[in-house]
Amino acid sequence: MTIHIGAEKADIAPTVLMPGDPYRAKWAAETFLTDTRCINQVRGMLGFTGTWNGHPVTIQGSGMGMPSLSIYANELIKDFDAQTLIRIGSCGGMQKHVGIRDVILAMTASTLSTPSRGIFKELNFAPCADYGLLAAAHAASKSKGVPTHVGGIYSSDVFYDERPDLNEQMVRHGILGVEMEAAELYNLAARHGRRALAVLTVSDHLITHEALPAEDREKSFGDMVEIALQAAFAPAG
Template sequence: MNPVHILAKKGEVAENVLVVGDPGRARLISSFLDSPQLVNENRGFLVYTGFYKGSRISVATHGIGGPSMAIVFEELHMLGAKNFVRLGTVGALVPEVKLGEYIVPSGASYNPGGLIFQYIGDLTSSSASPDFNLTQKLVSSLGSSNLRFHVGNVFSSDAFYAEDKNFVEKWSSRGNIGVEMECATLFFLSKLRKTKAAAVLVVSDNLATGGDWISKDELERSVKEAAKLILTVLSEIKE
């Protein structure tokens, strides 16, 4: 089957891919690559391929939510991608996680049904956890930096504006320290397709302390710092 949304040609997408939701963020991160080439802009799913520290890497846009992530993941995989790291934003669900810090997901909770149901055909929960070795490399790299981070489970929501007054208590009481929208899909599909995936998430807001948001400048600074760290980790992967 050929991709119908990512219209890059076979060979134009690298095996190692940094994926982000925002096309503007993809454009920003592509500036860190040597000789970046825009290999897709169809549907706004910008995909750039270039080199970082001598290794060939792609930076791709996955859009918002699980279905969008699923389409982009499947099509990048069709085009040869094997290792995926999502760099995104996350809302903290516990007060000790501060704005501008990072969450490295050790797993992703999700509501039964919907997208994953369509893949597996029943409501039995399927594992949505990242690749251990890739996650370990990201944690080790963060640990060697001056960046503050937390490792823990996140909840992957399908509805950005559906939080009610019980939302934080419900999901934090189940061991989740943050909420975002794509990690469960990425981790589940990566296992299904026998690829590797992990994530580093910038804390953009904290729902447990009133929902204050990070400033645009601080968010961009945190994204840039994480992007360089992720690109370094991807550049060191040897098949």
């Protein structure tokens, strides 16, 4: 057990999916895993372990923002020896060709700062996804016929952003979408030699101001979870 994860080491699988919302973790575990059991309830940040196609999988909520994700990812890696960590979550689209319900596979994650900034000091480290996971997720999305975009995203420190000038520059430089966690996940994976990827569903759009209706979210988020699971257990190419 750790301060934030009340599970025994054997309760956590080597592959962990990390949605921000603990209730999305519950929904994903009940929908996609078999023999599911709750392995964490500390501070209401629910975690579940079960099996998918015979493979053990843990789905652990991470909370909102990089500091919260950093807590859970650090403990999962250091104390439970998690090897593959995949963020599954929503994001805001930032390019006109990126549509609502589309999936974004984050190849890189730009940010103003992360909890790792104190380590890097003056270095602008470029955190990126594990290529094997990225390629497998792209293949899985194509097989499902899900509109998918691969490229850079922006991990923001704030939800209520008041920097339209910064957003304009990110759009200009091809950033596909904005969320709040992936950059720190990629930093930690690089530091500890683990595999990481962010698979994101576009739920709203900063340019067109469209938003995914609540009743349509479950199906769209389901595609994202299936892509993440297929990528995690794809044969090495």
